[in-house]
Amino acid sequence: MRKITADAIYTVSGERLVGTILVLDNQGTIVAIEPLAAHDLASVERYEGVIVPGFVNAHCHLELSHMKGRINTGTQLIPFITSVVQNRAASPELIETAMRAAEQEMLEGGIVAVGDISNQTDTFALKAASKLRFFTFVEFFDLLQTHDADKVFNQYNQVYQQAPKTGKDAASCVPHAPYSVSDKLFGLLNTVQSGLTTISIHNQETQPETELFMTKSGDFVRFYEGFGMKLDDFEAIGQTSIHYALARMNPQHRSLFVHNTLTSAEDLATAMRWSEHTFWATCPNANLYIENRLPNYKIFMDAGAKVCVGTDSLTSNWKLSILDELKTIAKYQSYVPFETMLRWATLNGAEALGMEAQLGSIEVGKQPGLNLITGLDARGLPGEHTQVRVL
Numbered sequence: 560m561r562k563i564t565a566d567a568i569y570t571v572s573g574e575r576l577v578g579t580i581l582v583l584d585n586q587g588t589i590v591a592i593e594p595l596a597a598h599d600l601a602s603v604e605r606y607e608g609v610i611v612p613g614f615v616n617a618h619c620h621l622e623l624s625h626m627k628g629r630i631n632t633g634t635q636l637i638p639f640i641t642s643v644v645q646n647r648a649a650s651p652e653l654i655e656t657a658m659r660a661a662e663q664e665m666l667e668g669g670i671v672a673v674g675d676i677s678n679q680t681d682t683f684a685l686k687a688a689s690k691l692r693f694f695t696f697v698e699f700f701d702l703l704q705t706h707d708a709d710k711v712f713n714q715y716n717q718v719y720q721q722a723p724k725t726g727k728d729a730a731s732c733v734p735h736a737p738y739s740v741s742d743k744l745f746g747l748l749n750t751v752q753s754g755l756t757t758i759s760i761h762n763q764e765t766q767p768e769t770e771l772f773m774t775k776s777g778d779f780v781r782f783y784e785g786f787g788m789k790l791d792d793f794e795a796i797g798q799t800s801i802h803y804a805l806a807r808m809n810p811q812h813r814s815l816f817v818h819n820t821l822t823s824a825e826d827l828a829t830a831m832r833w834s835e836h837t838f839w840a841t842c843p844n845a846n847l848y849i850e851n852r853l854p855n856y857k858i859f860m861d862a863g864a865k866v867c868v869g870t871d872s873l874t875s876n877w878k879l880s881i882l883d884e885l886k887t888i889a890k891y892q893s894y895v896p897f898e899t900m901l902r903w904a905t906l907n908g909a910e911a912l913g914m915e916a917q918l919g920s921i922e923v924g925k926q927p928g929l930n931l932i933t934g935l936d937a938r939g940l941p942g943e944h945t946q947v948r949v950l
């Protein structure tokens with residue numbers, strides 16, 4: 560049994576608590592939340608700073624950890640993707656070592672659960688044995704080549720069969736992005752999901768994506784031609800890419816749209832009318848790394864959208880730290896209140912992954928993990944001197 564308190568406790572689902580202690584059992588489950596005054600001070604661990612729930616990293620690619628520092632910044636998405644394809648090959652030992660280091664970095668940074676994209680089985684043994692909970696999104700793409708859809712479907716379905724999906728972990732089959740999944744492959748994906756789950760998709764990350772769907776022009780057309788691929792089966796829809804995805808996805812599932820740097824208020828409203836279960840993962844440092852731009856968070860706040868926070872992979876980020884992502888939000892869009900970004904980094908992510916019964920907020924009966932945040936700046940926001948420590 561532990562009794563813990565700090566200057567304040569952000570429960571996220573309810574009040575900010577002062578003069579209160581958390582009582583935890585040996586597994587870290589919160590068994591009571593009580594006034595500090597009712598307890599012998601000698602029996603209580605007291606900290607300077609604020610206590611928040613464990614962080615949920617809504618978007619990562621653990622299997623790409625070995626490319627840390629190897630891909631140029633600021634190139635924009637299409638050259639970035641090309642560079643990843645060219646640099647991905649590495650020895651199993653190097654891949655394994657990099658993934659282990661990335662897992663450790665997330666644990667030490669107060670992350671408790673990860674929504675992780677997998678194209679391969681490399682991460683699966685690590686995930687099954689990890690203290691982190693994983694929702695593995697096995698990602699399918701046929702690069703809009705309808706004649707490849709069946710082959711690709713069978714290939715990635717083999718990966719899905721091996722993904723850890725019992726006990727603490729979960730998995731689903733997901734489309735990579737609107738610009739890389741044919742109508743036929745979307746249809747095949749809709750046949751495999753049994754029961755309600757979470758479907759992740761990269762969304763509206765770069766301007767050429769919009770051009771492809773509006774007018775079948777721009778750098779994506781040239782990208783495909785450069786690889787000798789024809790786009791004969793693809794027709795522009797005269798709307799932004801999210802409309803193509805929405806018409807082919809199942810609104811009953813939880814849908815996790817990732818990046819959304821070019822998402823407009825109208826796109827957001829359309830998606831939120833389409834389904835009550837939409838989630839919007841932002842990966843600010845990866846957006847700066849690849850495209851040097853950020854989503855407009857005001858649009859998401861005004862719409863009441865459920866924003867989550869992801870790190871993306873070490874291929875497109877300097878660290879796997881949710882606190883660092885919050886520092887970036889606070890630096891460039893400082894109107895986002897601390898409580899709001901904290902909810903994005905905890906409970907919204909837990910809900911997106913279907914793990915909110917255990918994680919995401921400080922409530923009796925949950926086992927959310929506890930983080931101590933110190934050194935918030937004068938505005939009460941994460942800044943240069945802010946640190947996180949797992950309690």
Ligand SMILES: [Zn+2]
Nearest residue numbers: 620676761871
């Ligand atoms: Zn990604």
